[in-house]
Every structure is written in C-alpha cells, then in structure tokens.
Amino acid sequence: MKRAAFLEHVGWTGGGIAFAMTATGTFAAAAPGSDFTFVQISDSHIGFSLPANPDVLGTLNATVDRINALPQQPAFVMHTGDVTHLSKVEQFDAAKSVLGRLKAPLFVIPGEHDAIGAEGVKRFAAAFPNAAAPDGWWSFDRNGVHFISLVNVFNFETMGVLGTKQLDWLEKDLKAQKADTPIVVFGHVPLYALYPAWGWTTEDGAKAIAMLKRFSAVTVLNGHIHQIITQREGNISFATAAATAYPQPAPGTAAAPGPLTVPAPELLGRLGYRNVSFTGTHATVSDRSLQAG
C-alpha cells in the first residue's frame, strides 16, 4: 500500500488561507472515525497594550466567539503558547476568563512569554494543569490521528530546545505508532530552522524531524512568529499560525522581531485561528482571519 502525501497551499482568501495535506490511497474509507475537526490558536499575549494592538483581550474574545460559532464544534482547541505577555498571575487569570468561554475542550502549550523565570513556569502549570503531561509534553489519540504536544521553551539559557529527556520520550512514543498513522505535532517555537537569526528555530528540532520521517503524513503546527509560514520536507508539512494579539514582521524585514504595527483597519486581517478537519486520514488546514466575512 503505497501512499504519498502532499501539501496544497492556496494562500489568503476571504475565509483565510487554506491548504490540504492529503494521503492518497485505498485506506481512507477504512480509516477509523470519519469527520472531525480541531482548532489551533496562538500568541494571545494578554497584558500587551501597545499600539500594535491596544486590546488583546478583545481580539482573543473575538477569536473565541468565532470558534464557538463554528457549525461543527472542534474536538478540542489547542493554544500553542504565549497566552500571556509577561507570565503574570493576573494575565493568566484574564486569559483563562476568556478561554474558559470556549465550548470545546482546551489544551495549552507554554510559550517563552508564559515561562519567564521559575515563577512563570509554576504559574503556567497552575493556570493550565494537565495531569497527562507531568513534564509538559504529552500525546493523545483522536479518531485514528496521533497528536503530540511538545515543549521547547523550558530550557534556561537556550530557548528553542527540546532536550534529551523529551527526545527520548518522543522516540518511544513514535515507536508505538504505525507508519501510516497520521501524526500531528504541536509546539510553540518552529521545529525547523525557519529564521535562526531571530531565534525562530528549535536547536535540536532536526532530531525530532528525523524521527518523524518514516510516517506517511505528518503535520507540524507551531506559533511564536505571529504569521503564517508553511514549509514542506518530504511527508512532513510545517505551518506556523497567525496570532490572536498582533502580527510580527516577515523574517529579516525589520531590525528585530518585535510587534508590527499595521494600519488599524488591517489588524483583524492579520489575526485569526486555524481550523483543521480530518476526513479519514485526509487533513484540510484552513487559516481564518478575524476580518468580517
């Protein structure tokens, strides 16, 4: 049973950007489960109030409203980190009051802004406890798809590192999976060297990517860079997500990767959420902006 996966990148449309990651073959009908969807949101930076977006709580609220209004409710919503701007208790509390309105179950991965200092890491764990993830990373299965949630912001002095302990865990976790099981990997910082000069890379990410190569359909979904960039490597599709807070400059187009202030009418078109729907092993990824329509 030979299978090939491909990525179709449509570009921003009225409904956002859409691409399909498909495994072709005869097994689709036999895949367990049928239609199900999940949603990715990222980089809410609660506590930020500069001109790039003076109302980050408002745009997160708008994002939650959009997701709650989806005709097909997602199996879960995954927040891929930087929920807060400065790991402060009141910022976690404010974020939780908004995210708590989601109808679907919520999972959260820490970003480096949620893990500032030892206190930040503790506050994150207290705000979003997950018994299934004692070390931060974990995996779960839904409808025949294997989901892996990685943490690459916990290493003091070097951000964008998985570390030996997590890589060993990942190796064991993947060993138990069949090569034709669709794999979805979440993490905050991009797993590959997207733009190392700005820290947009995971130092030991190549080791994780090497482990994923034997699978026929892998989707890696990250946040951190506040813009949608897709990349393809063999059967692995990478896609970073838009933020709910503010955009950041395209790689290398500014002196530094800080917040990007765009004209006010353009802001909502740069923010949004990502809907991923599975039909069997066929995944369709669609990025939707907060722009009306």
Place this chain on the structure above:
Amino acid sequence: MKLRIVSFFAAALMAGFPLAAPAASSGPIVHIKNFMFVPATVTVTPGTTVSFVNDDEEPHTVTSTVKAFDSEGLDTNQTFKQTFAKTGTYLYFCEVHPYMHGTVIVKAAK
C-alpha cells in the same frame, strides 16, 4: 511609585537626613533596544548601580548566567537597577531571547 520615592526624598531632605551614607553611586544606563543590550559591555567601580531600561515593545529580562541577579520580565519602558558590590565579570542575558547577551565588568578604582 515614582511619586512615593520623590516624597520620601523630599521628606528626607527636609529632615536634614544625609541621603548618601554608604549608598550605591548611580552608574551607567544600559538600554535594551532592537533586541540588544547597548552598550553590551559596561565597566564600573564596586558599589555602582547599573540601570537597564527596556526601550523595546517586546519584554526582556536581565538575567545573570549564574543567577546572581534577575530582573524578571521587564515590560516596555521599565527599568531594572542592580548594584554591583564586588569586583568581577558579570555575564547576563535575556531569558526570553537567550541570544541577547551583555557583560558588566566591576573593577576597583585606580
């Protein structure tokens, strides 16, 4: 906060208290701008207080590589002050962006 400090100093002056007993002398200001510590290296005498000001729209930290001091998250326009009592070379970085590095060299006055 600023107001309280001002009023404390005013009160101290009015009461005729000597303000600068063994107090630290204020030293250079390191600006954090465009994800860099500027200047990246400052040299001071023992007892000098160095100020670190975040000019970026992004938070940063001033964190000793050996955890001798840590500003925790500095928001835009926030200042962190650290007094360096002893001679030595103090390396620090930003915990949010660990590729940002700086050095404080503390040398006895000649």
